[in-house]
Amino acid sequence: xSGHLTVAEAGESATIAAxxxxxxxxxxxxxxxxxxxxxxxxxxxxxxxxLVCDRHFSFLYSTAYEVGVKAVSQNxxxxxxxxxxxxxxxxxxxxxxxxxxxxxxxxxxxxxDAAQPWGAELVGGDVVLSTDLVLSITAIGELGGPAAALTxxxxxxxxxxxxxxxxxxxAAGLDILRHYGSREAIPKEDAIAQELVxxxxxxxxxVERGTVARAAGASSMTDNSDGLVRDLSMIAQRSxxxxxxNRSAITPDSxxxxxxxxxxxxxxxxxxxxxxxxxLIGTTDARLPTTYRPxxxxxxxxxxxxxxxxxxVDGVRPAYTKxxxxxx
Amino acid sequence: xSGHLTVAEAGESATIAAxxxxxxxxxxxxxxxxxxxxxxxxxxxxxxxxLVCDRHFSFLYSTAYEVGVKAVSQNxxxxxxxxxxxxxxxxxxxxxxxxxxxxxxxxxxxxxDAAQPWGAELVGGDVVLSTDLVLSITAIGELGGPAAALTxxxxxxxxxxxxxxxxxxxAAGLDILRHYGSREAIPKEDAIAQELVxxxxxxxxxVERGTVARAAGASSMTDNSDGLVRDLSMIAQRSxxxxxxNRSAITPDSxxxxxxxxxxxxxxxxxxxxxxxxxLIGTTDARLPTTYRPxxxxxxxxxxxxxxxxxxVDGVRPAYTKxxxxxx
Numbered sequence: 001x002s003g004h005l006t007v008a009e010a011g012e013s014a015t016i017a018a019x020x021x022x023x024x025x026x027x028x029x030x031x032x033x034x035x036x037x038x039x040x041x042x043x044x045x046x047x048x049x050x051l052v053c054d055r056h057f058s059f060l061y062s063t064a065y066e067v068g069v070k071a072v073s074q075n076x077x078x079x080x081x082x083x084x085x086x087x088x089x090x091x092x093x094x095x096x097x098x099x100x101x102x103x104x105x106x107x108x109x110x111x112x113d114a115a116q117p118w119g120a121e122l123v124g125g126d127v128v129l130s131t132d133l134v135l136s137i138t139a140i141g142e143l144g145g146p147a148a149a150l151t152x153x154x155x156x157x158x159x160x161x162x163x164x165x166x167x168x169x170x171a172a173g174l175d176i177l178r179h180y181g182s183r184e185a186i187p188k189e190d191a192i193a194q195e196l197v198x199x200x201x202x203x204x205x206x207v208e209r210g211t212v213a214r215a216a217g218a219s220s221m222t223d224n225s226d227g228l229v230r231d232l233s234m235i236a237q238r239s240x241x242x243x244x245x246n247r248s249a250i251t252p253d254s255x256x257x258x259x260x261x262x263x264x265x266x267x268x269x270x271x272x273x274x275x276x277x278x279x280l281i282g283t284t285d286a287r288l289p290t291t292y293r294p295x296x297x298x299x300x301x302x303x304x305x306x307x308x309x310x311x312x313v314d315g316v317r318p319a320y321t322k323x324x325x326x327x328x
Numbered sequence: 329x330s331g332h333l334t335v336a337e338a339g340e341s342a343t344i345a346a347x348x349x350x351x352x353x354x355x356x357x358x359x360x361x362x363x364x365x366x367x368x369x370x371x372x373x374x375x376x377x378x379l380v381c382d383r384h385f386s387f388l389y390s391t392a393y394e395v396g397v398k399a400v401s402q403n404x405x406x407x408x409x410x411x412x413x414x415x416x417x418x419x420x421x422x423x424x425x426x427x428x429x430x431x432x433x434x435x436x437x438x439x440x441d442a443a444q445p446w447g448a449e450l451v452g453g454d455v456v457l458s459t460d461l462v463l464s465i466t467a468i469g470e471l472g473g474p475a476a477a478l479t480x481x482x483x484x485x486x487x488x489x490x491x492x493x494x495x496x497x498x499a500a501g502l503d504i505l506r507h508y509g510s511r512e513a514i515p516k517e518d519a520i521a522q523e524l525v526x527x528x529x530x531x532x533x534x535v536e537r538g539t540v541a542r543a544a545g546a547s548s549m550t551d552n553s554d555g556l557v558r559d560l561s562m563i564a565q566r567s568x569x570x571x572x573x574n575r576s577a578i579t580p581d582s583x584x585x586x587x588x589x590x591x592x593x594x595x596x597x598x599x600x601x602x603x604x605x606x607x608l609i610g611t612t613d614a615r616l617p618t619t620y621r622p623x624x625x626x627x628x629x630x631x632x633x634x635x636x637x638x639x640x641v642d643g644v645r646p647a648y649t650k651x652x653x654x655x656x
Contacts, residue, residue, distance in 0.1 A: 031409035031550055032375035032469070036479045037365070039641065044372045047360035047452065048466055050420035052458045066640045080358035092378035092420070092464045105594065130380045136420045136464030138376055149362045176511070221370045222359055326456045327340045327425065 008097030039144025068110020073268030080210025102195030171274025173200030336425030367472025396438020408538025499602025501528030545614030555651030
């Protein structure tokens with residue numbers, strides 16, 4: 001590549017060429033990308049996230065490659081939470097002119113690597129100048145077959161609450177990073193701390209958890225992005241129900257207890273409000289989909305009763321309830 | 329709405345609610361939006377643009393409503409340039425916390441109004457904090473029927489070069505704004521100046537120009553976003569041809585001559601390098617699609633001959649050739 005050129009020195013064509021080299025796609029390079037359906041009842045599903053440097057990610061803690069991986073994981077989690085299969089990514093970059101071209105390449109490489117297990121690819125984008133480094137990631141997925149998408153509003157009383165993947169690991173990883181002050185300061189031999197930091201910086205989701213849940217007849221789904229209580233509250237609100245979590249099913253495991261010892265943080269805070277794991281969480285009145293575990297039950301809720309929370313733990317208000325608020 | 333609340337005062341939920349009120353869509357509000365195909369051989373087409381305040385638009389010259397209209401027009405032009413029909417928009421906003429909530433509402437209202445003639449809608453998005461106001465717009469469209477998409481690479485020797493819509497009007501409008509220093513200073517009675525400024529601030533494209541061109545058998549297409557010479561050079565490069573513009577067909581009209589008198593700018597600069605009209609330009613070896621006019625011919629080009637430009641005017645190198653460069 002071009003050594004230590006900045007994006008301003010490289011210019012638009014060379015910057016786009018570096019991205020296309022790191023994340024090649026034959027669909028990229030025209031006015032817009034054409035996505036071919038792969039199923040007979042194909043519907044497309046789309047979502048977008050905006051990530052601002054030093055607010056949603058930090059190069060103090062993460063490499064550009066990891067930022068690319070995480071950006072894909074969080075958007076693909078939204079696609080999966082509809083029961084769909086991610087197929088394509090669009091990447092918008094607003095960047096200071098003095099950003100090293102290598103940072104942009106590494107970011108694209110992370111996106112490419114995280115998309116590959118899905119057979120998905122980076123099909124288009126835009127690069128412009130700005131003060132902050134701002135990434136805009138759009139993910140597109142495909143929903144095939146006769147079944148409806150998995151929405152927030154499908155939970156019914158008596159359904160089981162289910163999850164696939166860790167809960168609270170990303171937030172624990174962030175607190176470990178804050179505790180040590182840098183990635184390098186974390187003891188290399190502390191494999192648990194390293195694993196949690198990995199979950200924070202570059203979570204890699206197992207593929208097809210959304211399609212598997214939809215095929216198994218799940219009734220609602222979202223991902224743990226803003227915090228378990230907050231995200232499940234969305235399902236409860238839309239479905240007009242209460243979600244009661246089983247305390248023993250979400251009790252901090254030995255990995256989180258280890259992180260709690262290091263940081264002095266109550267691990268229940270990570271579990272209940274951490275978010276950013278992008279673990280799929282939802283409900284079902286059918287069989288448990290593969291890799292999912294039961295973590296609670298859907299209960300009835302009196303409409304208009306504002307004294308009962310939407311999410312309880314063993315029937316009572318959770319110890320922590322706040323979650324990520326993007327404009328505060 | 330909420331008077332003069334800032335987005336930080338309003339918070340995430342109220343800001344999203346204001347956007348959804350200004351641009352209502354039943355597809356919006358879940359983890360991702362589901363887009364249903366409307367044709368039997370449906371392929372989806374997607375594109376994204378990032379717009380930075382005071383770089384790609386300015387509230388000195390444009391209202392937030394107009395910024396929304398223009399953002400849709402420029403992205404829908406890319407969808408149309410594939411021969412597709414725009415169906416959906418995703419909007420990412422990174423904003424300073426002290427931005428008035430009304431600005432965000434007006435922006436969404438502009439997006440909604442510009443999308444409506446297409447039957448398209450704002451189906452999702454994200455709102456976060458940042459230093460600059462940065463908008464990321466993703467447009468999705470649908471390509472139906474058996475024909476291929478209109479790409480950059482389909483121009484053949486002997487095809488006619490065609491255009492639908494004005495060329496150079498947006499750049500002339502910008503120079504008029506710069507000349508007068510503000511929107512208010514432009515004489516109200518100067519209808520021509522007002523029209524050109526409108527083309528710069530909120531271009532409104534006639535609907536279905538892309539599908540009409542594809543139905544009529546056009547061979548290649550793009551839109552005039554970075555400048556006529558630059559955009560046609562992309563078609564010429566990808567197609568391995570030279571595009572020869574007919575000087576008389578692109579000669580500045582009385583509208584541009586009026587603007588040239590006011591500003592002292594050579595109107596050929598607007599025509600050849602202005603861009604941002606988002607007029608559809610392309611080639612055809614079939615009949616002229618409705619609303620299109622011929623503006624030149626596709627000629628042969630010796631491969632590897634770097635002395636001959638990709639685009640000529642009456643056989644010679646154009647007087648102006650530069651165009652918009654997003655990282656300089």
